[in-house]
Amino acid sequence: MPPEPSDLAPLVTGWFRTNARDLPWRRPGFPAWGTLVSEFMLQQTQVSRVIPRLEEWLGRWPTPADLAAEPPAEAVRAWGRLGYPRRALWLHAAATQIAERHDGIVPSDVDQLLALTGIGAYTARAVAVFAYGDRHPVVDTNTRRVIARSVRGQGEPGPPNAKADLPAMAALLPESRSEAAVFNAGLMEIGAVVCTARAPRCEECPLREVCAWRAAGYPAYDGPVKTKQKQFAGSDRQVRGIIMAELRSTHRSLTDEELRALWPDGEQFDRALAGLVADRLAVRVDGGYALPHD
DNA sequence: TAAACGTGGCC
DNA sequence: TGGCCAAGTTT
CATH class of the missing domain: 1.10.340.30 (Hypothetical protein; domain 2)
Incomplete structure (x- = not known):
């Protein structure tokens, strides 16, 4: 039997109050x-x-x-x-x-x-x-995964759905403003440290007794196959990163020759540099390239 | 809607 | 060790 929405909140907030990591943005008075x-x-x-x-x-x-x-x-x-x-x-x-x-x-x-x-x-x-303690559903990759498992009984959340994800989280939110804020942070925290994408630590999970995925015997995910990341080595992304690292390293502009020496494939280099200029991460200045000054 | 976008951690 | 994943947003 799937958990009632009201079942989750006290488990999440109770767990979070004693298990929250000590992170800078959780310090009192953090701006x-x-x-x-x-x-x-x-x-x-x-x-x-x-x-x-x-x-x-x-x-x-x-x-x-x-x-x-x-x-x-x-x-x-x-x-x-x-x-x-x-x-x-x-x-x-x-x-x-x-x-x-x-x-x-x-x-x-x-x-x-x-x-x-x-x-x-x-x-x-x-x-x-x-920052302000207002009452809204906060949906990230962690909360999507925890909801997919504990509420829907599925191993993975499937692709983000702007129409469904926010209402799904909103349905779980406590009425109280302050409890809602703790619940948002707590559900994210569970996804980050317990209900992780790989090797979830179900024995330590505050939701283990109500988890629909656990109750169903941890069925394998059978939804849409996610598009896999392309190989980074040799990609345009890598070339962009190499160029940006060089531009960051100095306050003077770098010549086309200096930059071109960073990558053997001239055609790919041109494509990467043009992309950076189009994205305004690099600008043309006096015969060379530099980081953007207003 | 899906692809593009950096870099590093983890098993 | 290579592939997946990471408190997403933009086009």
Whole structure:
């Protein structure tokens, strides 16, 4: 028998209160700006790699206005090797928009958050909930997986579904604002440390007694096959990364010859560099290329 | 809608 | 060791 929605919340919140990891963004008094920065950094990136960059970032730019006052190049440099450097550009753009449109205050309204560059359905609600304590469903890869298993009895969540995922999480949310916030964080935490994609630790799971997947005998996933990641070695992505690392390493512009020496396949190099320029991660300056200055 | 987008951790 | 996965968003 699948769990009633009301069954989950007390198990999740009770477990979270004693098992939550001690993470920077959970410290008392952590600023909304810090939450926003952390959520940008956490997109597709592991917690352990984010923490050191986050601390540096907030030490250097304690408010959105501080970041907005710098050229985008500095944001991209400070991003370092976190990956997906367009996120650094987006975060800089969002900081500028917050400074200009919101008096430098990170908004709590989901629609205003969604209007900021680089903020989508997940990040907007994560900020509203974790920074401001508002009541919204927060849906990420962790909560989708925990719901698929514990509620629907399926091993994997299947592809994201904008129409279904938010209502599915909303149906589980406690009425109380503060309980809802803890529930959001708790369900994510269960997915991150217990109900993991591979080798879930079901014996330690607070939902084990109500889990529909467990009750059904852990049936194998039989839904749509997910598109698999392409090989990174030799990809355009790798070339882009190599070029960006070189651009980050210096404050002067680099000549076409200097950059071209980084990769043997000239045609692929051209494609990668053109892509970076199109994405505004690199700009043409006095006969060479550099990170973007406003 | 699906593909593109970095880098590293983990088994 | 190679493939899957990671607090997603954009086009």
